[in-house]
Amino acid sequence: MTAAREIGVAVVGFGWMGQVHTRAWARLAHHYPDVPLRPRFVAVADPDAGRREQARVAYGYGAAVETCAELLARDDVDVVSVCGPNFVHREVGEAVARSGRHLWIEKPAGRSAEDTSAIAAAVHDSGVSSAVGFNYRNAPAVAHARELVAAGRLGDLESVDVRMLADYSAHPDGALSWRFDPEFAGTGVLGDLASHGFDLALHVGGEALGGVTALVADQATFIRERPLATGTGSHYARGGDGPRGPVGNEDTASALLRFGSGARGTLASSRVAVGEQCTYAIEVRGTEGALSWDFRRMGELRLCLGQDPLDAAWETRFVQAGDGDLAAFQPGSGMAMGFDDLKVVECRALVESISTGQPHGATIDDAVVAAELVDAMVRSYDEGRWVTT
Numbered sequence: 197m198t199a200a201r202e203i204g205v206a207v208v209g210f211g212w213m214g215q216v217h218t219r220a221w222a223r224l225a226h227h228y229p230d231v232p233l234r235p236r237f238v239a240v241a242d243p244d245a246g247r248r249e250q251a252r253v254a255y256g257y258g259a260a261v262e263t264c265a266e267l268l269a270r271d272d273v274d275v276v277s278v279c280g281p282n283f284v285h286r287e288v289g290e291a292v293a294r295s296g297r298h299l300w301i302e303k304p305a306g307r308s309a310e311d312t313s314a315i316a317a318a319v320h321d322s323g324v325s326s327a328v329g330f331n332y333r334n335a336p337a338v339a340h341a342r343e344l345v346a347a348g349r350l351g352d353l354e355s356v357d358v359r360m361l362a363d364y365s366a367h368p369d370g371a372l373s374w375r376f377d378p379e380f381a382g383t384g385v386l387g388d389l390a391s392h393g394f395d396l397a398l399h400v401g402g403e404a405l406g407g408v409t410a411l412v413a414d415q416a417t418f419i420r421e422r423p424l425a426t427g428t429g430s431h432y433a434r435g436g437d438g439p440r441g442p443v444g445n446e447d448t449a450s451a452l453l454r455f456g457s458g459a460r461g462t463l464a465s466s467r468v469a470v471g472e473q474c475t476y477a478i479e480v481r482g483t484e485g486a487l488s489w490d491f492r493r494m495g496e497l498r499l500c501l502g503q504d505p506l507d508a509a510w511e512t513r514f515v516q517a518g519d520g521d522l523a524a525f526q527p528g529s530g531m532a533m534g535f536d537d538l539k540v541v542e543c544r545a546l547v548e549s550i551s552t553g554q555p556h557g558a559t560i561d562d563a564v565v566a567a568e569l570v571d572a573m574v575r576s577y578d579e580g581r582w583v584t585t
């Protein structure tokens with residue numbers, strides 16, 4: 197085991213993701229004993245007093261402050277997780293990077309491609325490392341899927357179809373949190389889930405897919421008013437019987453995609469899809485085979501390879517020790533990993549980036565790619581036409 201040095205960790209926004217990032221740092225050396233950095237939990241910034249208390253008492257942060265400025269004024273912070281609502285991302289992300297701290301930022305990294313690009317510029321100008329929360333690419337089955345595509349096992353790619361369907365806002369009394377207000381969130385399901393979908397498609401498809409070159413999109417808002425939120429609450433919080441306010445962004449969005457390789461694709465996303473809980477899934481088809489993965493069965497990759505293309509049958513392959521980072525979590529096939537594990541993998545990639553000075557895993561540049569495609573979907577819908585990207 198190599199000697200590790202300490203790195204001062206801070207988090208801005210200590211809700212669901214702020215806590216998941218912290219748990220990832222805490223577990224990093226359990227899964228990767230040779231990791232060259234060990235976290236020192238320095239400070240959390242969150243306007244909510246309860247969250248600050250939780251950071252100190254349950255997670256062992258030395259300090260919990262109200263604003264990011266107080267946090268960045270410290271000289272013992274080396275890396276900052278930006279996990280506040282989307283409107284916080286740009287101002288804080290730029291400030292973190294320009295202060296010379298490494299940046300771990302949640303998707304969508306701002307409310308628009310303009311925000312994301314500004315954060316990326318700060319990262320590049322300062323030469324710091326970055327990681328972005330595109331966690332689904334970290335699943336070992338997804339890593340194996342990417343390898344199969346890159347090795348040409350599916351033949352020439354014909355289609356990539358991604359579904360990012362959730363029911364977290366399906367109840368009409370779901371609280372009107374920051375997620376429904378363009379001022380605080382930017383887009384709705386587009387930034388929240390379609391951004392993940394683009395990253396997943398492009399990661400699995402890799403160079404063979406050649407990026408998205410054109411798309412045509414549609415979107416809709418079905419639940420137009422919701423009860424006002426009270427206090428902090430998750431995606432899933434219910435509002436009360438009090439006043440209701442308008443929903444300002446889309447519940448559902450979908451697109452037809454054209455890729456540089458000539459392959460075609462679809463992307464469907466919804467936050468109001470009754471019956472769908474985290475249906476985050478991808479199917480890739482080529483002239484010689486197909487593969488299919490669904491986050492809800494994270495350790496399974498469905499494959500249709502090496503057969504006569506007529507009447508070919510699917511088989512289910514459980515992830516194996518050589519797939520992605522499975523071996524850091526489980527000793528063999530068939531033992532499940534969970535959502536939080538994907539964040540440990542993400543943290544490991546960030547540490548690799550910091551230690552080597554070279555990008556590893558999803559970075560702010562991947563967030564720019566996804567944000568530009570989300571912007572393209574908005575433009576296509578607004579203008580009612582195909583747009584090139």
Ligand SMILES: NC(=O)c1ccc[n+]([C@@H]2O[C@H](COP(=O)([O-])OP(=O)(O)OC[C@H]3O[C@@H](n4cnc5c(N)ncnc54)[C@H](O)[C@@H]3O)[C@@H](O)[C@H]2O)c1
Nearest residue numbers: 209210211212213242244247279280281282302303304329
């Ligand atoms: N990668 C993923 O799969 C994933 C999943 C969920 C959320 N996210 C992203 O993570 C981010 C946070 O989402 P969440 O679900 O953790 O939200 P959340 O509502 O659970 O937590 C947000 C926290 O930020 C705090 N906050 C509000 N204003 C702030 C400010 N000005 N400065 C600092 N903190 C502030 C809130 O008090 C709250 O504690 C979002 O951008 C979201 O898109 C990513």
